[in-house]
Amino acid sequence: MxxxxxxxxxxxxxxxxxxxxxxxxxxxxxxxxxxxxxxxxxxPDYRGAGSPPRTPMRIDQFLDDERYRQRFWAGARVGALHRQGIEPNxxxxxxxxxxxxxxxxxxxxxxxxxxxxxxxxxxxxxxxGSGATVRCLPAGHRWQRAEVLAWFDVANPGFVERSADAEITSDGDADVADTAGTVVPVCPACGGMLRPDVxxxxxxxxxxxxxxxxxxxxxxxxxxxxxxxxxxxxxxxxxxxxxxxxxxxxxxxxxxxxxxxxxxxxxxxxxxxxxxxxxxxxxxxx
Missing domain, CATH: 3.40.50.1220 (TPP-binding domain)
Known part of the structure; x- marks a missing residue:
């Protein structure tokens, strides 16, 4: 052709x-x-037919603004509720x-x-990369996403129950409306910033x-x-x-x-x- x-x-x-x-x-x-x-x-797809427009988070937003990290970890935790039923097709x-x-x-x-x-x-x-792995920026310590989300629950009691109806997004997380005051998890080994290994x-x-x-x-x-x-x-x-x-x-x-x-x-x-x-x-x- x-x-x-x-x-x-x-x-x-x-x-x-x-x-x-x-x-x-x-x-x-x-x-x-x-x-x-x-x-x-x-x-959901980012750009597929019938998908609503979605703006992925940029690395500079995640690194430079606590509000974006709050948004990410809140979305990751609530999204884990939806992901429990997600299987290969x-x-x-x-x-x-x-x-x-x-x-x-x-x-x-x-x-x-x-x-x-x-x-x-x-x-x-x-x-x-893999969304199942989380690493810290200062020392490269690696953790499983599930255990980091468990730390989120300890630091933010009741948050998941209040936000459970948030819509899942294209990256498998959730679009949580109110994340003000959310406590962001840090690396237990060095206290450094955590990020998904993606x-x-x-x-x-x-x-x-x-x-x-x-x-x-x-x-x-x-x-x-x-x-x-x-x-x-x-x-x-x-x-x-x-x-x-x-x-x-x-x-x-x-x-x-x-x-x-x-x-x-x-x-x-x-x-x-x-x-x-x-x-x-x-x-x-x-």
Whole structure:
């Protein structure tokens, strides 16, 4: 397909399954996933069709303003109530099954929700880190998110009960309206500021993590982008790496992406990741 031509297969997932399946004919592919693969698990998308506009917190806001840290930890604690019922969906399970069958050499994800690993995927490169880990800035002490949230409860008795109806947001936390006076947890080892071990807007992906993602693409025979509009430059850079190698790219996403119309995109499906990846796995005999 030449640049500027109409994307392939946008009207019907079924129509595009044959060319999508053929992407795996030469060998295993790599899959790059975004927030859209987790929407069927109950985590809203930032930019997906029908999603309300959401402004992610920037790293300078978190570091420089206590009010933003209060907002984050309050949202993280209340969001944990919602996350108790969040499980991997059919899309995550299909990805794990494709990897187990040798049809994927690994998963690169922009998500921090850990759902790929929970679904059984073995080789997972988390570009933006893991929301399950918290570290302190002064000394790098690491703690599990669950234990830090337990410290929040001790310092803020009754807060969770008062805010339990707050709406879950795209990062899996909650949009808590009133966080004034909230006590922010600190590192028990050194008293330093705690932050989630994720890449905030305004930060760069760890070079070693990006290198691991690039290595998967270097050894793949195709790249599948699933559930991402590719609005973040890191994902686009990985697509460019696939293009330099001359391997085909497939895109599965509801709504437009930043690479629609590029010549490397052999398959373009405007549809949900759960149903498409499940159908793909079935078509491939997984």
């Amino acid at each position: 030449q640049a500027g031509s109409e994307p392939f297969g946008t009207s019907s997932t079924a129509d595009a399954l044959d060319p999508l399946t053929s992407l795996f004919g030469a060998g295993p592919a790599t899959i790059l996933t975004g927030a859209g693969i987790s929407t069927d698990s109950g985590i 059919a899309g995550h399970r299909a990805v794990a099954a494709l990897e187990a069958a040798g049809l994927l050499n690994g998963v690169i994800t922009q998500n921090v929700d850990g759902l790929h690993r929970r679904a059984g995927s073995r080789t997972v490169v988390e570009l933006h 890449v905030y807007f305004g930060e760069h992906v760890d070079p070693q993590v990006f290198a691991a993602a690039g290595d998967l693409i270097e050894h793949a025979h195709g790249l599948v982008v699933a559930g991402s509009s590719l609005a973040v430059n890191t994902g686009v850079r990985l697509v460019h790496r696939a293009e330099r190698r001359g391997i085909p790219v497939a895109v599965i996403n509801r709504g437009p992406t930043s690479i629609d119309g590029r010549g490397s995109v052999r398959v373009r499906i405007d549809g949900g990741t759960s149903e498409t990846l499940s159908a793909l796995a079935e078509r491939l005999g997984v």
